Amino acid sequence: MSSLLEAFLPLFDKHKVDCILIGGWAATAHGSLRSTVDIDFVYSRSAENIDRLVSALQSSHPYLRGAPPGLPFQFDEPTLCLGLNFTLTTHLGDIDLLGEVLGGGNYEQLLPYSEQFQLAGYPCQCVTLDKLIELKRAAGRPKDFEAIAELEALREERERR
Amino acid sequence: MELLMGKSPGDCIKYRAEISMSGEQQRAKEISSIDLIIQLYKKDVDRTLLRENLKLTPAQRVEKFGEFLRQQAALRGAFPKSAEES
Numbered sequence: 001m002s003s004l005l006e007a008f009l010p011l012f013d014k015h016k017v018d019c020i021l022i023g024g025w026a027a028t029a030h031g032s033l034r035s036t037v038d039i040d041f042v043y044s045r046s047a048e049n050i051d052r053l054v055s056a057l058q059s060s061h062p063y064l065r066g067a068p069p070g071l072p073f074q075f076d077e078p079t080l081c082l083g084l085n086f087t088l089t090t091h092l093g094d095i096d097l098l099g100e101v102l103g104g105g106n107y108e109q110l111l112p113y114s115e116q117f118q119l120a121g122y123p124c125q126c127v128t129l130d131k132l133i134e135l136k137r138a139a140g141r142p143k144d145f146e147a148i149a150e151l152e153a154l155r156e157e158r159e160r161r
Numbered sequence: 162m163e164l165l166m167g168k169s170p171g172d173c174i175k176y177r178a179e180i181s182m183s184g185e186q187q188r189a190k191e192i193s194s195i196d197l198i199i200q201l202y203k204k205d206v207d208r209t210l211l212r213e214n215l216k217l218t219p220a221q222r223v224e225k226f227g228e229f230l231r232q233q234a235a236l237r238g239a240f241p242k243s244a245e246e247s
Binding site for chain 1: 195198199205207208210211212217219224227230231
């Protein structure tokens, strides 16, 4: 089983998709030890980028996660233009594609709060640790409280070094 | 804050209500119940593991986590499915 990053980053790199890694995998890149089952990206809503995103993911057969089978869902440009945030299951694994995120806004607003890492052999724009903590705090979900505690401890340890 | 060490998140919320009722409203504003809960969780974070992880590069951390997931999947696959699952 390859990791979700190893599965999706080559596709995003090949198709030059503009997106920012957030969520659990971003936390892992910053040093978190917590596990996660899906991967989250904030993607640019420009028409060109939506085209590239569709090209990158179409072969992995994205479908609405948790939806009953057989719905007339098409992962294409019109669908992405009409929607904003998509929680998807694919042949490669589960992925969340977010046009906007609470506390961070859209891709262009989040970009200044990201840094480029080389992950799984590919360049990956990743949200900064400070912003990641802000995003988790803005979401205000009780299930995130423990994760926020770890991220804040990470920040403290990083500042001590 | 020391008063809350070892207390449950529910106790924190209760504590917040109490300090608010006792007139320390300004303090209650500054220390939200969410912050108190996060502080409680933070004291249980194993910082030795974090320090070790911080010695790695982001790529190495991701690779290490990917390896953990692979081992987890292999372990799951090593057990036959129970009657309820199959």
